[in-house]
Amino acid sequence: MGKLSEKSKSKPFLYLGFFFLLWWGLPATVKIVISSSFDEFHAPLWDLSTRVQDLTNYWGHMADSKKTLIEKGKKLQRIGRNRNLQIQNLGILQSEEERLHRLLNNIQHLQNSLNLDAKVAYSPLVARISRRTFSSWWQSIGLRKGKDALLHKGLGVISHSGVVGRISSVGSRMSEVELITNTSFRVVAHFAGDNRPVTFQGNGILPGGIPSGIVIDVPQDFTASRREPLTLTTSSLGETFPQGLIIGQVQELEGGENGLFKTGQVILSNDLCQLQEVTLLLPRE
Numbered sequence: 635m636g637k638l639s640e641k642s643k644s645k646p647f648l649y650l651g652f653f654f655l656l657w658w659g660l661p662a663t664v665k666i667v668i669s670s671s672f673d674e675f676h677a678p679l680w681d682l683s684t685r686v687q688d689l690t691n692y693w694g695h696m697a698d699s700k701k702t703l704i705e706k707g708k709k710l711q712r713i714g715r716n717r718n719l720q721i722q723n724l725g726i727l728q729s730e731e732e733r734l735h736r737l738l739n740n741i742q743h744l745q746n747s748l749n750l751d752a753k754v755a756y757s758p759l760v761a762r763i764s765r766r767t768f769s770s771w772w773q774s775i776g777l778r779k780g781k782d783a784l785l786h787k788g789l790g791v792i793s794h795s796g797v798v799g800r801i802s803s804v805g806s807r808m809s810e811v812e813l814i815t816n817t818s819f820r821v822v823a824h825f826a827g828d829n830r831p832v833t834f835q836g837n838g839i840l841p842g843g844i845p846s847g848i849v850i851d852v853p854q855d856f857t858a859s860r861r862e863p864l865t866l867t868t869s870s871l872g873e874t875f876p877q878g879l880i881i882g883q884v885q886e887l888e889g890g891e892n893g894l895f896k897t898g899q900v901i902l903s904n905d906l907c908q909l910q911e912v913t914l915l916l917p918r919e
Contacts, residue, residue, distance in 0.1 A: 756790075756876060756915040759783065763910055764808065771907060772815040772839050774799075779914070780807045788874065790915040795903035796880030797821075797868060798912050811912070814881070814902060815845045822872040823849070823881055825856065826865040834866060834881055834900065845902035849884055852896040858884045866900055875915065 761783070765776030779785055781804055789801040791811050799819060802812035812819055819836035830853055837846045849866055858864045864884040870877040882900040889896055 755918040757918050759914040759916055761809075761912055761914055763912065772813060772845060774802065774813055774816065775811050775909075775912075777809045777811060777912070777914075778807070780805045780809045782807050784916065785809050785914065790875040791912050792875070792879060792915065793903075793905060793909055793912050795905040796882075797875060798906065798909065800874055801914070813906065814847065815839060815906065819847075821874065821881075822869045823866050824869045825884075826867050826878075828856075829869075831869055831871055832866075837899070843907065844904065845906045847882060847900040847902060848897060849900050850895065850897045852887055852898065854894070854896060856887055856896060858887050858898060860885045864898075 759779070761777040761779040763775050764778040767774070777785075785801060785804050787801050787804055791798040791800055797814050799811045799813040799816070801809055803810045814836055815838055816836045817838060821834050822831050823834040824831055831851075832849050832853075833851045835848045835850065837848045840846045856864065864887075866881040866884055868875040868877060868879040868881060880903075882902040884898045884900055887896040887898040
């Protein structure tokens with residue numbers, strides 16, 4: 635049995651050796667024909683294998699391209715967001731610059747107005763607004779200063795935009811301001827560049843929440859328009875305010891009831907409804 639098993643194992647090698655001897659002994663033309671037939675038989679398999687490989691490479695490239703496109707898209711989105719943020723920041727900076735310019739101009743005007751060579755000199759005192767009634771914000775406001783800060787009734791109250799009102803009542807630590815829009819507020823005024831006195835009176839608010847007043851006793855030779863408005867300022871005749879503080883703008887004048895003088899509507903600053911602090915004018919002794 636052992637010898638038979640060894641012979642069985644050696645048979646493949648004998649067949650292989652016989653095949654090589656047979657192949658070696660074949661004529662060259664026969665070898666060429668056999669090789670060509672073998673190539674023709676395997677050509678479809680090789681072609682299929684090549685196509686499978688090409689298809690695999692194609693989808694691999696497609697996957698890489700898709701990933702690359704997604705990454706580029708995300709990068710473009712980041713660039714776009716950064717650019718929008720830069721544009722937004724630029725707009726904020728420009729708005730802030732314009733606001734600072736306006737504030738600087740207002741401060742300069744206030745400093746010029748308080749640089750008094752008038753009959754009465756004033757000491758400015760800043761006070762915080764502590765109370766504002768929503769339904770009647772245009773009538774009065776409360777301040778966080780009173781008799782403890784030497785305040786008394788009748789003191790003028792201003793801001794960087796001009797006249798705000800005057801003290802109407804004083805407590806130990808609080809006081810109340812009658813606003814320039816209050817219909818009971820009256821003050822002697824004049825138009826910028828002219829010393830003839832006129833009278834200003836508060837007139838509440840216009841539609842849209844615009845603070846307003848009325849100017850009366852205006853001489854007939856005055857004219858005003860939207861293109862060329864008149865600036866109404868304080869007069870030293872009232873002794874509550876120094877001369878030259880802005881009250882508002884007059885865009886139209888019309889004949890009064892008696893026909894001797896004109897009247898007009900005064901547009902006041904919108905800052906009245908946004909103020910957080912004001913300046914009190916204390917007369918110097």
